Amino acid sequence: MTRRIRTYMQAAEPAGTELVAQIDAQFERLRTRLAGIRSIIVVASGKGGVGKSFVAATLAAGLADRGLKVGALDADVNGPSLARMLGAVRTRLRVDADGVHPANTRAGCALMSSDFLLDTPDAPLRWRGPDGAGFVWQSALETGMLREFLSDVCWGKLDALVIDTPPGTDKIARILPLLPGISAVLLVTTPSAVANAAVARSCTQLRDAGVQNLGVVHNMAGYFCPECRTISPLFAPATEHADDTPFGPTWATLPFDPRAAAAIDAGLKLPVDSPVTAAISRIIASLELPGTAPEQYP
């Protein structure tokens, strides 16, 4: 005869392990820290190599240029690049009772990145643990790292926090639950059927998660020649971008400007006369953040 043993759900009495209470406390700490941030802007794609970090860095710098108080979070913990792009000096992180202080960048915004946690520029992110089994908890640790980047960093009061996400729809799903409110998501794609297929999956995931304000950024949409100032196709004409996509409205089209690419690689500002600079301004206008009306910043 089988004994009747109560299930976990039937055994409602607390056991005193406090595990759920600690998870709740983590989210409360997150909400408290992020309460001072007016707008959270997520830059995503689902596809690697389309220029998410480029868009995130130039957007953060552009917002800071307009006098906004801006933070940037490099959520690509295994492939961080914002520190270099925003011109952050490799420095020790200062910790006090309030938390970990983000790094200042040449672009004028505060930055937190796993880059600052690595001993050398060529060191990969590695986790401790019993040998050979790191894959078991790697995902939990990476999510925990993002949680602490959000909840334990002294972001202060920000007009905007720009978050650069890594490739992969799973990575987007990992960070969404940590964000109490998202003002907008920029989906970055290139004139490529492969990239658009990946973006479509991300778009579905974001819409299923209730994200409404999606804008599409077409990156590498043609080659801009700085000498003759013309734009020629970079990909086959059939794959060049459409004005609107099934994912959402097009907010900006960025041609490839070698001067802009060189500037961002060196952590410098974009050339004023680059079409990329104008495209970033169009993104900022589409975001409709307080204090960024075009007439205020010609």
Place this chain on the structure above:
Amino acid sequence: MKFLCVACDAVMNFAERQLPGDGTMAAVFTCPACQHEIAMLTNPMETQLVASLGVKVGGRTVEPPPFELIRGNIAEGSDVFADQVARVVWSADALDRLQRVPAFVRGMVKRIYSDYAKGHGIATITTEVMDRARTDLGLEGM
């Protein structure tokens, strides 16, 4: 996670957590009806899995310090925090305890204590420092 005393049909209460320093953990639970006690023993992998969530079995008495999970689990980054000292030494009793850690996790455990000491400006690692590190870092079984 709960333990049910089958004889009493009562959820057992968490009573005590012990971290022997070899990567494992023992958590003691008591039946509120018959007072029978059991101990849940976790191996280093199971212990690490719980620690990866940033929680401690039995709860906390103080707020976790900033970047507790990161500082306790990242393999790189021993010198990135500004409040660190350059080098630590081990006391004889601390080294003796370290030798009891299984060889396959000993290097990892040693690094954790060294980084903790550096991060807290502690020049000498003693058994007391090891005890405090385990509690502070939420490294349940290290």
